[in-house]
Amino acid sequence: MTTEKLARIRAEMPVTENAVYLNTGTSGPLAKQTIATLTAENTRELMEGRADMTGFARLKETKAALRRAFADLTGATPAEIALTHHTTEGMNIVAHGLNFQPGDEVITTTLEHEGGLLPLYVLKQRRGITIKTVDLMDTADDGEIVHRLETAISPRTRLILFSHVAWNTGQRLPLAEISAMARRHNVLTLVDAAQSVGAIPLDLPASGVDFYAMPGQKWLCGIEGTGALYIRRERLGMLSPTFIGYASLEDSSMFDYDGAFMLAAGARRFEVGTVDRPGMHAMLANLRWLADDIGWEWIFERISAMATQTFNALNSLSGVTVITPKAGQSGLVTFNLPGYDPARAMTKLLQQNIIIRFLPYPYALRVSTGFYNTEADIDRLLGALEDILSHSPDDLPDFIPPK
């Protein structure tokens, strides 16, 4: 059953058959039917034009369906979902939408990606906030994580910004526990979901998180330039729009020339203007394929099982140090081959069509295990690592960074 299902999935995602594809944490593999929808919609626009009224009506329906698909996946309501272009946009909407005052504090962690950090740096320059960074690199203990974050809270703390799954170590942070603790202190939570949505089960309302920023192109295997932001219903009124346009209004005619306007009732008020229409249709087709044809439960179980298998296999290989603290918490496994340069090792693997990435911090190799991967993929990776380890570190090819 699983073998047949995998064969069907892999035939639908050609890169998984053309390569050992282990880099979903950067961008997930595309499915043929996603690209078929994209091509069909582009062709339709090419032949029939882009400005007809049926096209606008269809787009409105598709955007509503896309919000519903993100809501179904996360346990939210469609009114709590804004469509964005990537994780980073969601992080910026919240960071710049909260009315920070000089001296307000934001707590963050050493596990963050710049997509979450850079908006804070601008707030520091522009609004005079203080950023407190809590070191979580050396602990994967949920209680200790919550304790360290709680200890950093002061009367000026307004927000805790953290990743649900750390992009560098692959560890999963205790979302519900951190959110509950933050709420007890009247502090908001903004979560970078780049490595969690589509990889692990989510129930955002139950988790208590306030804001959750998601990409479409990674674990959801969607096209680039798609994403969504969850805004807990009670928190909507706290956020001011930084960018605003016709798409933010309840109805695009709901403004006057005296400066009055009516924002959309739900989170879609943070959508601004014209979008990539074929991309929206393709993303919807993609999410429906994942939800209806493959099934989220199966996807989450498979990702975790493949990550556990990879974690155990790497741990049993002498010459490998696994950095990811626990097995199967996400689809990411980070490791090192001490004495061997990660960027050069990655280059060697790429030469054999084994697609993984190196990380700058910690300087290490990172594997992403997708629901489409097989045991044979992991065996290929292990064989290639054994081969590297059987040679001198100097035998590795140079890494030439892209210009």
Ligand SMILES: Cc1ncc(COP(=O)(O)O)c(C=O)c1O
């Ligand atoms: C944890 C994390 N946050 C943010 C990003 C940036 O993602 P996006 O391009 O969707 O903004 C990435 C992706 O590389 C990531 O891993």
